[in-house]
Amino acid sequence: MLPIEIRFPSDPSVLEPVQQIIEAVGRSADVEEDELSSLSVAVVELVKNAMEHGNGNDPDKMVTVSFSIFPNRIRFLIDDEGTWEPEKALGFNPGEGDELLSTRGRGILISRNLAKWVEFGLTPEGKTRVTLIWPIA
Template identity: 30%
Template sequence: MDAIKIQIPSLSENIRIIESFIDNAKEKFQFDDDIYGNIMIAVTESVNNAIVHGNQSDKDKNVDLSLTLEESLIRFTIQDEGKGFNYDSLPDPTAPENIEKPGGRGIFLMKNLCDEVKFEDDGRRVELSFYLA
């Protein structure tokens, strides 16, 4: 199946465009409320990371979001134009020394809400997969 794609400039207020994109996908593909909640949180968190951390909130840089549907899987791919990051060396937000720190929760959340999270292109691209069955 072809991917459905959207591109937004790196502005935090564009998260609402992403929310609408996910709402439209829910109607089109009829996924249930449980997975919808997980998708909404994980995808908006990932796009927000791409805007703030990846593209440094530079409105001249874009974030691309695409959605592909396979038999029992829905996959969202988020791509930014930033420098990338080392996703293997992120601190564990649940470790006692990190509990009070505001950062590092987004990827932790994504890993807990998605069935699969895969980073590519030095962290500039992330794939979030959700099983529908």
């Protein structure tokens, strides 16, 4: 299937509609009902990171999520307008030691655990692109 793309500003007010769209995508690809919220959490976490670290929460800058449904998986690409590396942006591991009580920085950890396959890279234009693969049983 050719990818379908949604594009939206870096504004928290779009997060709930985006969450609903991601679950609709999952539903259309026969992701089990019980797994839909895990899927949407995994993607929304990456969308929030794109807004913050890639676009500096500037509502004039856009985040693009494209998805392709294959027989055994859904592939999501989350693009922003910046160039950032997750480890440098975060600067710490929120799941360890003194950082356990940090009030932020858990998004990538959660996304990687829920989706199992999350990879950071660049678009052909050199902007940050995160690829998330969600297997379909």
